Amino acid sequence: MISAADSPDRASAASGASGTPASRTRTSRREPVITAQSSPVRDLLALTERPEVISFAGGLPAPELFDETGLRAAFAAALDGDAAGRSLQYGMTEGDPALRELLAALLVSRGTSAHPDEIVVTTGSQQAIALVAAALVRPGDRVLVEAPSYLAALQSFQLAGAVPVSVASDEHGPLPDALDAAIAEHDPALLYLVPTFQNPTGRTIPAERRAALAEVLERTGLWTIEDDPYGELRYDGTPAPPLAGDPRLAGQVIAVSSLSKVVAPGLRIGWLAAPAELHRALVIAKQATDLHTSTVTQAAARHWLAVGHLPGQLARLRDAYRERRDAFVDGLGAALPEGSQFERPDGGMFVWARLPEGHDAQALLARALEHDVAFVPGAAFFADQPDPRALRLSFTTQAPDGLREGLARLARAAR
Ligand SMILES: Cc1ncc(COP(=O)(O)O)c(C=O)c1O
Structure with missing residues (x-):
């Protein structure tokens, strides 16, 4: 057997004299296409x-x-009697309808207009980011991000074949003029923002800067992910309005959030609210990825939220x-x-x-x-x-x- 390491010249191996099945297998073997770095x-x-x-x-x-006690009770309820049959069965790709209603209501309470039909329950919000990338990015596309940005989102965009490009920022977030110029220069597939208590900086884009960014986004029509896993973890001050609640950006912003930081990351329950134009593509991307998020975990999350544990x-x-x-x-x-x-x-x-x-x-x-x-x-x-x-x-x-x-x-x- 000749290993790949023994054969630096793959072309010569391909035209080698032996022609055995082993050499054919070896020479047709692809390198992994994943070049994104490990986090x-x-x-x-x-x-x-x-x-x-x-x-x-x-x-x-x-x-x-x-909340171990509340979650234990929620999982018990999900697996109790008749409910168990549904909780352990395959489910809808979009997610449990009753959970989607609760998650839409949660977004509305934060100032984002969202209808349950726009929601897709995802396996962590990380998957929501990956699904948007799968639906919108063509290999070689640019994706605009903050400087610095959430690392695993950069990985997701790279995995989809995109090149993340940062928009010049100050302590209040991306500069509107720099965003405008970057859109003109790069014709990007989308913009990715974590406007509230960002990972990694902890910073929040103030209301005036959000309004100025919204003006550029409305004018250019750029798809925007507003990723908000941390907004409810506010210790001081008052919330700034979400971009996804700005009527100028209706139909343009994909709101992404998660139960990971406010309930428990092991649940792997995230969600997105997407405009109708994009919703179908995202559901198909999710279908092809994992059919649906765990039904039993969704049922437990639904029970936990419905009982009113979140506040x-x-x-x-x-x-x-x-x-x-x-x-x-x-x-x-x-x-x-x-x-x-x-x-x-x-x-x-x-x-x-x-x-x-x-x-x-x-x-x-x-x-x-x-x-x-x-x-x-x-x-x-x-x-x-x-x-x-x-x-x-x-x-x-x-x-x-x-x-x-x-x-x-x-x-x-x-x-
Ligand atoms: C900004 C941001 N988005 C998304 C995620 C992914 O979280 P999860 O997939 O657990 O919902 C994280 C996790 O740290 C994050 O910081």
């Missing part, structure tokens, strides 16, 4: 599995705050995470090298920091891991022009004492 965040999570590591790396909800759960999360954010932000200045910059986010899970001139986040991470503390270097979150001085830190997974201990270790690593 450094997920790779890092493997490193931080060591129990002694205090990790600010993952965007993980606090496990002790999961109390949100109140619990907001109280706990506000305290964690404050403990973290109050201690971060002393833990990072002098001259580092960061903001106190009004909500979400992340603080984005920038080390002073001459420092490198990757080098700091190597030292941090020696001190059993971890964060994510920010460079991976940029579609282009990475910032080696940026880092993302999550404050939700640890209780305040754990956060303070992690910050003390970070301070030793940064010294």
